[in-house]
Amino acid sequence: MLSCKELVANSSDLLDSQLSLRQRLAVQMHLAMCYRCRRFIKQMRLSQRVLRALPDAAIPELEELAARLAEEVRTRR
Amino acid sequence: MDYPADSALLARLLAGEEKAFRELVATYQGAMRAVAFAIVGSRNADEVVQDAWLAVVRNLKGFQGRSSLKTWLLTITANTAKTRLKHNRREVLLDDLPGPHGTVGEKRFADDGHWLREPFAWHQDTPEALLTEEELRECLEKTLTSLSELQGSVLLLRERQGLELEEICNLLQISLSNVRVLLHRARLKVFATLEHFEETGQC
Numbered sequence: 001m002l003s004c005k006e007l008v009a010n011s012s013d014l015l016d017s018q019l020s021l022r023q024r025l026a027v028q029m030h031l032a033m034c035y036r037c038r039r040f041i042k043q044m045r046l047s048q049r050v051l052r053a054l055p056d057a058a059i060p061e062l063e064e065l066a067a068r069l070a071e072e073v074r075t076r077r
Numbered sequence: 078m079d080y081p082a083d084s085a086l087l088a089r090l091l092a093g094e095e096k097a098f099r100e101l102v103a104t105y106q107g108a109m110r111a112v113a114f115a116i117v118g119s120r121n122a123d124e125v126v127q128d129a130w131l132a133v134v135r136n137l138k139g140f141q142g143r144s145s146l147k148t149w150l151l152t153i154t155a156n157t158a159k160t161r162l163k164h165n166r167r168e169v170l171l172d173d174l175p176g177p178h179g180t181v182g183e184k185r186f187a188d189d190g191h192w193l194r195e196p197f198a199w200h201q202d203t204p205e206a207l208l209t210e211e212e213l214r215e216c217l218e219k220t221l222t223s224l225s226e227l228q229g230s231v232l233l234l235r236e237r238q239g240l241e242l243e244e245i246c247n248l249l250q251i252s253l254s255n256v257r258v259l260l261h262r263a264r265l266k267v268f269a270t271l272e273h274f275e276e277t278g279q280c
């Protein structure tokens with residue numbers, strides 16, 4: 001039987017579908033019985049979504065860079 | 078070409094349309110920067126990205142669309158960074174500095190591996206609701222900057238840019254097991270930051 005600590009150690013591999021079938025079954029069995037680890041995995045998934053939702057850093061030189069690259073392509077034709 | 082969205086953009090890029098380049102830079106510069114950051118570090122990353130863009134423009138006509146535009150751009154960036162690095166190949170450092178806020182380390186578990194202090198149930202269950210807290214955004218920013226260059230880049234490429242683990246291995250030339258370790262530890266720090274804030278209301 002997988003312990004909570006082992007489940008946490010395997011959690012990223014679960015999120016990335018890197019577990020073997022046997023490991024996946026052990027994880028699923030543990031999750032079926034342990035609300036603490038269910039909560040942990042649920043909140044791990046939420047953390048992933050939080051990272052995705054963070055705003056992009058502004059690119060200060062965007063206009064100049066785009067202009068320079070476009071110019072470069074036009075002169076190369 | 079197997080990537081129709083790319084081929085429409087490519088035609089405009091080849092025509093030298095400035096707006097198309099603005100879209101290209103805005104879409105991909107973040108991922109390119111993360112790749113450069115992971116390979117050459119923060120000091121030289123911006124220069125590598127600049128050089129990579131010039132290489133992109135030089136090779137644009139030869140782009141065959143056998144890969145996605147994104148994969149092509151990131152491969153050019155990684156190659157540019159590796160050239161810069163020459164033979165001073167840095168070691169992959171797996172040393173893990175503690176995150177600044179909270180932890181999901183050893184101390185959270187009893188000797189038998191059960192939770193000693195169970196995960197705190199967060200008050201919010203959407204990213205939008207969590208991120209309305211200005212202070213939490215700042216906490217997260219601090220946690221992300223506390224990550225090593227490599228660890229931060231791996232996290233960003235996976236979670237924000239949606240790259241497959243294999244792509245990250247190939248671009249950064251690190252093993253799959255190292256990518257998994259770096260990613261896992263980074264995720265735990267992000268989790269701990271959110272948990273700590275939800276529990277205490279502060280960083």
Ligand SMILES: [Zn+2]
Nearest residue numbers: 004034036037
């Ligand atoms: Zn458990």
